[in-house]
Structures are given as C-alpha cells and as structure tokens.
Amino acid sequence: xxxxxxxxxxxxxxxxxxxxxxxxxxxxxxxxxxxxxxxxxxxxxxxxxxxxxxxxxxxxxxxxxxxxxxxxxxxxxxxxxxxxxxxxxxxxxxxxxxxxxxxxxxxxxxxxxxxxxxxxxxxxxxxxxxxxxxxxxxxxxxxxxxxxxxxxxxxxxxxxxxxxxxxxxxxxxxxxxxxxxxxxxxxxxxxxxxxxxxxxxxxxxxxxxxxxxxxxxxxxxxxxxxxxxxxxxxxxxxxxxxxxxxxxxxxxxxxxxxxxxxxxxxxxxx
Numbered sequence: 001x002x003x004x005x006x007x008x009x010x011x012x013x014x015x016x017x018x019x020x021x022x023x024x025x026x027x028x029x030x031x032x033x034x035x036x037x038x039x040x041x042x043x044x045x046x047x048x049x050x051x052x053x054x055x056x057x058x059x060x061x062x063x064x065x066x067x068x069x070x071x072x073x074x075x076x077x078x079x080x081x082x083x084x085x086x087x088x089x090x091x092x093x094x095x096x097x098x099x100x101x102x103x104x105x106x107x108x109x110x111x112x113x114x115x116x117x118x119x120x121x122x123x124x125x126x127x128x129x130x131x132x133x134x135x136x137x138x139x140x141x142x143x144x145x146x147x148x149x150x151x152x153x154x155x156x157x158x159x160x161x162x163x164x165x166x167x168x169x170x171x172x173x174x175x176x177x178x179x180x181x182x183x184x185x186x187x188x189x190x191x192x193x194x195x196x197x198x199x200x201x202x203x204x205x206x207x208x209x210x211x212x213x214x215x216x217x218x219x220x221x222x223x224x225x226x227x228x229x230x231x232x233x234x235x236x237x238x239x240x241x242x243x244x245x246x247x248x249x250x251x252x253x254x255x256x257x258x259x260x261x262x263x264x265x266x267x268x269x270x
Contacts, residue, residue: 019256024200027054068245194244
C-alpha cells in the first residue's frame with residue numbers, strides 16, 4: 001500500500017465508524033462498497049475486512065452506550081443467540097457464491113433497508129407507554145431532548161426470528177446485521193431509535209466474531225487493508241456514538257437513505 005492509499009483507507013474507516021456508531025449497523029454498508037469500488041478489492045476480501053471492523057465498532061461504541069444506559073443489555077443478549085446462529089450459516093454461504101452474485105444481493109438488500117428507514121422517518125412519533133406485562137422494559141435519559149425515555153419491548157418472538165435472518169445477512173454480506181435489527185427493534189418492537197441503535201452496537205461485535213473465523217479459514221482477510229480500516233473505525237465509531245447521544249437523527253437518517261440508494265445503484269451496476 002502506498003502512503004496515499006493508507007491515508008484514504010483510514011479516512012474511509014473513520015467515515016465507516018461514524019456511520020456505524022450513529023446507526024448501530026456496523027458500517028459495512030459504507031466500507032464494503034468503498035473497498036470494492038474505490039480500491040478494487042475482491043468482494044470476499046472486502047466483506048472479510050468489514051466483518052473485522054464491525055468487531056472494532058462494537059468494542060468502541062458498546063462501552064459508551066452501556067455506560068449511559070442507552071443499550072438494553074437484556075434484550076441484546078436475548079436476540080444475539082439467534083443472530084449468532086444465522087451468522088454461522090451466512091459465513092459458510094458467502095464462500096459458496098461468486099463475488100458478482102454477492103454484489104447484486106447486497107444492492108437489493110440495501111434498497112429494501114432504505115425503504116424501511118424512509119417509512120420510519122416519515123411516520124409521526126407515537127407516545128411510548130410501558131405495558132404492565134412486558135417481559136423486557138428499558139429507560140434512558142435522552143441528552144438531545146433533555147428528558148427521560150421509558151419503553152417496553154413488544155413482539156419479542158418476532159424479533160428473535162428476524163434476528164436469525166439478520167445474522168445470516170451479516171455473515172453473508174459483512175454488514176453487521178444492524179441494518180435489519182435496528183428497523184425491526186424500532187418498528188416491530190416499539191423501541192426508540194436511540195435505544196435500538198445502541199443495543200444493535202452492543203450485539204454486532206458478537207455476530208461478526210461468529211462468522212469472522214470462516215473468512216480467516218478461507219484466506220480472505222487482507223491484513224493491510226483490514227488493519228488500516230480498523231484504525232480509522234476505532235476513531236470514527238467513538239465519535240459517532242457520542243454524536244448519536246447529543247443530536248437529533250432525522251436529518252442524518254434522511255441523508256443516509258439517499259446514500260444507501262446511491263451506493264446500492266453503484267454496486268448493482270458495477
């Protein structure tokens with residue numbers, strides 16, 4: 001790697017970390033297209049690098065969110081069991097498919113996620129009420145809105161079932177699974193967006209570890225690009241976590257939806 005390439009990969013890692021920390025998605029939706037399109041890295045190597053950086057994102061952000069009470073640890077541990085099972089099968093499946101097929105899957109999946117995020121962003125906010133028989137509840141102090149937020153977790157079995165699929169997508173595409181779990185927790189389970197992203201950040205590292213060893217075994221981890229990207233991700237993810245607690249996310253979500261559609265189109269037709 002030339003010094004210029006090294007610097008660009010670090011910058012890409014910082015951007016990935018900020019996005020991952022803000023939205024609890026691990027940042028693979030940003031890093032994989034950058035490595036494939038911008039640096040001509042093979043798809044499987046880009047996915048492997050992304051999975052390793054997801055571990056770094058989770059490690060850097062989880063401590064921040066847990067300390068502030070944003071992460072619902074009980075919910076995260078409940079969902080992670082099924083997510084990890086899905087991730088194991090995803091890592092195996094990915095190494096049986098050619099890179100071009102993975103690009104198409106990745107692009108189509110991102111379009112669907114963008115639509116989900118757009119629907120959530122345009123819906124009017126509803127008051128959060130804790131149900132008396134809720135199995136899991138949570139609360140946190142929202143620094144941006146200067147108020148205490150209380151909520152209850154609804155449809156937990158549905159969330160666990162979809163978490164299996166999210167884990168499979170994580171292992172298959174190297175995106176951390178948060179792109180599915182965050183909308184599901186927010187839309188189906190009635191969890192506030194900030195608690196959803198924080199809980200997702202708590203989980204994605206474990207999910208990534210479950211499939212990372214499969215990519216190591218197949219020799220898909222490029223140490224130069226991976227280590228360089230991790231350096232940037234460690235910096236960006238902590239910044240993203242701190243920003244996520246202090247700012248309103250509607251404008252950022254809207255911009256991120258546009259980014260998703262742009263990247264998806266570029267990946268599909270590349």
